[in-house]
Amino acid sequence: MRNFSARDLSVRDLCARGVVVAVAAAAVVGAAGVSGAAGAVGGERFGGVPEADLAFHGRLWMDDGRVELRMTPQNHGPFGVDDATVRLRWSAPLADEQRLPAGCARSGARAVLCRTGALPADGWGRTVTLAVRLRGEPSEVTLGIDAVWGGGAVDRNHRNDRQEVLVLDTGDSYVF
Structure with a gap:
C-alpha cells in the first residue's frame, strides 16, 4: 500500500468533488495499461506505463489586480x-x-487546479480560460504552471510542463 502525501490527498479530495477524475488509475496501472486514449496503440511504455509528454502554451495579462489566462495543453508523447x-x-x-470555470478548483491561498480534458497522442487539448482576482492590486505577479497529474501516464520530460511567467499590471499580453 502506498503512503499518500498531503499533495496527493488534496488532489484525491478534489476527485471526490468531480474536479479531477481517475487519480486512482495513476497509482494502479496494470501490465495491460490503462483504458481509453492512454491505452492507444503505438509509442513506448516506460516501466509498463504509457508515456506522455505534457506541455502548456498560452498567454496571460493583468489589469487592476485581475489576471486573465488562456492556455492550451499539448501532449508531445506517444x-x-x-x-x-x-x-x-x-x-x-x-x-x-x-x-472559476467548470473543471477548476481553488487549492489554497495562491493556487488553482484545472482539468485539461483528453489530450491525444502528439496532439492538443481544449483551451483553458480562467480569470482570477488577486488580493490587493500588486504591480506584478509570477504565475507558476505545472502538471500535477498526467492521467496515469509517466512524463519523463519536465522541461516543458513546469514554467514560470512574470506578468506586469499593464494590460499587456505575456506569451508562454
Whole structure:
C-alpha cells in the first residue's frame, strides 16, 4: 500500500468533488495499461506505463489586480491521456471570492487546479480560460504552471510542463 502525501490527498479530495477524475488509475496501472486514449496503440511504455509528454502554451495579462489566462495543453508523447491536471500558482494571494470555470478548483491561498480534458497522442487539448482576482492590486505577479497529474501516464520530460511567467499590471499580453 502506498503512503499518500498531503499533495496527493488534496488532489484525491478534489476527485471526490468531480474536479479531477481517475487519480486512482495513476497509482494502479496494470501490465495491460490503462483504458481509453492512454491505452492507444503505438509509442513506448516506460516501466509498463504509457508515456506522455505534457506541455502548456498560452498567454496571460493583468489589469487592476485581475489576471486573465488562456492556455492550451499539448501532449508531445506517444500515448494519449484521458485527462490531466495542471496547477496554476500565483506569487500573490488570490482574493477570497473567485468565479472559476467548470473543471477548476481553488487549492489554497495562491493556487488553482484545472482539468485539461483528453489530450491525444502528439496532439492538443481544449483551451483553458480562467480569470482570477488577486488580493490587493500588486504591480506584478509570477504565475507558476505545472502538471500535477498526467492521467496515469509517466512524463519523463519536465522541461516543458513546469514554467514560470512574470506578468506586469499593464494590460499587456505575456506569451508562454
